[in-house]
Amino acid sequence: MSASLSVITDRSLTYQQKVAALAKVGEETVRPLSIDPETQALRDAGVVCDLFEGSAPYRPRYVVPDYERFMRRGSAFLGLEPPRDIWEATTALLVLYRHVPSITTFPVYLGDLDALLEPFVRDEAEARKAIGLFLLSIDRTLNDSFCHADIGPDATTAGRLILELSREQKNAVPNLSLKYDPDRTPDDFAILAAATALEVAKPSFANHRLFASEFEAMGLGDYAIASCYNGLAKGGGSCTLVRMNLAALSPRSKGLDDFMGRVLPDAVERQLSYMDERVRFLVDESGFFESSFLVAEGLIRKERFSAMFGLVGLAECANDLASRGSSGAGRFGHDADTDALALSIVDRIASIVGSHRVGRLEANGGRYLMHAQVGIDSDRGVSPGCRVPIGEEPELVEHIIQSAPFHRYFPSGIGDVFAFEPTAKSNPRQLLDIVRGGFTHGLRYLSAYAADADVVRITGYLVKRSEIARLNSGGQSLQDTTALGRNAVNNLGVLERRLRS
C-alpha cells in the first residue's frame, strides 16, 4: 500500500492526525538536500537522525514567539488589537497558537503564561474561569504534549491559578515548567508547584539562575523552555534538531582510543554538516524567514535562531566502551571511572560542536546548542540523553549528584525524571528540597510524578495512561503523543522507573 493510502485508511488516526501525516508524505516526495554518502550511511545506520523533521525543511523545528510583544502590539496580519482584558488576552493567544509553525503543526512554546496573563487578572473568580477555559481549549485543540508553557520565577495570581487549574483538570497538555529561583520564587508558591507535580506530573522545575545566566552570556537574553525541556532564545528558536545515537555509534569502534580519536569526531563532523545543510535549505531556499508574518511583525527574529545538536544513549555507549577496557569496569551511574569516561565523551563532543561556526545563524556566534535528546518511541535499549537506564537508577541523592555534571553542557535541554511513591504527596516540600539540592549541585531541569497519577511523564512529554488504554483497545486518542507514549512504555519501560520515597 502507498504511504498516503495507508495513512488515509488508518482507523487509529483522527482526521487531524491524518492531515498532518499526509503533509509529511507530501514533503517526502521532494529531496532537495545534498547529503554526502558517508553522512547518509550514518543516517541509514541510525547513528545520525533528524527525528522525522522531514526531507525539505520549510519551517524551523522549534519556533519560540515573543508573546510579550504580541500582547503589547497585537498583530496586523491577524487583525488583532492588543488585548484589554482577560477574555481578549486568552482569545488572542489561542488565535496566535494556530499560526505558530512546527514539525507537528502544533506550537512547541505557548508563552510565559503567568507573566502574559497577570496584567489582566483583576477579579480572581473571573480570571479563574477565563484561564480554566483557556487551558481546556489548549488541551482539546493543541493535541500534542510537546506544547509547552512556562511560569515563574515570580509568584503571581495567574501563576497560582494555572497551577490550581492544572491540578483540577488533570490534562496532559500543555507541558509546563516552573522557572525556579530560590531567591525569587517564594516557598509557598514552589510548594504548590511541587504538590501539583505530584498530582498531575507537571510542572517540571527549571534552574532559572543557570538558564538566565547562560542565555545572558550568549548575548540572547530572555529564554524559554519549549517542547520537552528545550532552553531556547525567546523571539527565536531552533532551525533543526539532529541527534547522535551514541549507543549505535560505539560498536563501530575498535575500542576506546579508536572511538575518541576517530569514530566519534568523524560522526560529530558529519552530523554538523548534515545540520548545516538543513539550516542552509531553510534559511537560503525555503523562504521561511522572508515570508512568515511572525518575522515581519518582529515576533521572531532570524538572528535569535540557533540549531540543536542532540545526543542520546550515552549510558549504553559508556558501558560498551568501559566493558571493552582491561579491568572489570562498572556500570554507568554506579562506577566513577565509567561516569568519568562518559563525561569525557560529552566534553569531546561539546568541544567539537563549540568550535564549529555556521555563518547563516548569528545566535551564540553561529555555534549550535547541545541538547540531551529524550529518544524516540522506536528506540530500544537506548537511554535518553545522559540518563541512567531505567532499572539501574541509583538512590535519589546519589542519582542527582551523578547526573548533575552532565547538565552544564546542555543549555538547550537536559533533564531527569523521578517517580515517587504516592505517599510523597503528603509532604510536597520534600520534592522542593530535592529540587533545591539538585540545583545547588548544578542540575538544570527536574521532573517528578507520583506513581499513581493518570498523567505520567514518558521521557520529556506527558501522556495519560487512560488514553494509552483507549488506544490499546482499538480506539483513537486525541493527542498524537499518546501513540509515542505507548511505544515508549513498551520499549523503554518508562512505567518501571524506580520509586522514590
Added chain:
Amino acid sequence: MTARAAPAPARGVVARILPRSAVDGPGNRAVVFLQGCDFDCLYCHNPETRALCVHCGECAPACPSGALTARPAAGPERPFGLEVAWDATRCVDCGACVAACRRDSSPKAVAMSAEEVVASLGRQRAFLSGITVSGGECGLQPAFLESLLVASRAAGLPGLVDTNGSTDYAALPALVEAAEGFMLDVKAWDEDEHRALTGASNRAVIANLRFLAAAGKLYEVRTVVVPGSFDAERTVREVSRALVDSGSAARYKLIRFRPQGVRARWRGLPVPDDDTMAALAALARAEGVREVVVV
C-alpha cells in the same frame, strides 16, 4: 547583661542516623536517633534504642560478619570487664546483635559530638529542610541535644525535637530556643492509663504540652491509638482542648497502632479500624484543632 558560659562540649550516644526521611517533619530531614529511653511502651517500635549498652558481651558471638569484638576492659562503666566494639565497615545490618541483646540495647550506638553528627550528613545536606532528633528519648541527653540543635542550625538545618515529653523543657530555655519546634507524644491523658502503657507518669508530658504550645514551639502532637489500652477519646479531646486553649497551630497526628517491629509479646495488640480513627479525627476537628492527620 552577662555572657553565657559556653556549654561544655557534649558528646551524645547516637543509636543511628537516617540521612534522609520524608516522614519525620516538613520536607526532607535527617533523623538522628539518640540511645536511651525512660518509658517502656507496650508498642515500642525501636526497643533496641531503650537502654544504654552495659558491654556484657553477649551479642558479640551472634554477629555473622565479625563486626563485633569483646575485649577485656576495666573501670566502673565496664562492670563485666569487657568492652564491645562495633566495626561499621564490616556490619551488614542483619540485626542479629539486637535480637541477641536481653537489655533492649544495641552495640552499634556510638558517642559523637554535635559537629560530627552534622558533618556525617555530607552530600545529603543540600537536599534537606532540617534535622529531626528522635530516640530513644532525646530529652535524656539535654546538653548534647542543645549543642546538636545549635550546630545544625548554624549549618542551615533547623532541628525538630521528637520527644516523649518526660524532660521538663520549661527548665531548658536555651534548648527550647535552639529548636525549630517539638513533636510531642501524648500516649494517654489519664495518669494511671499512661503508667500501664509506658511504666511512667505523664505529668511532665502534659506540662510540656501546655508549655510548648503556649511558647509557639509545638510543631506536632501524636497519639498512637491502641483499642482497649487507654481511653483514646478522652485523650484526643483533652489534647485538642490544650492546643486550642493556647492558640497553638500544631497539627495533631493520630497514629494507628501497627504490630510490625514491636516486641514479640505485644504483637497481638488490636489494630484500630478506619471508623475508630475517623471518629477520633472528627472529634479533634470538632474541638477546633487546625490540622488533624491520620496515619
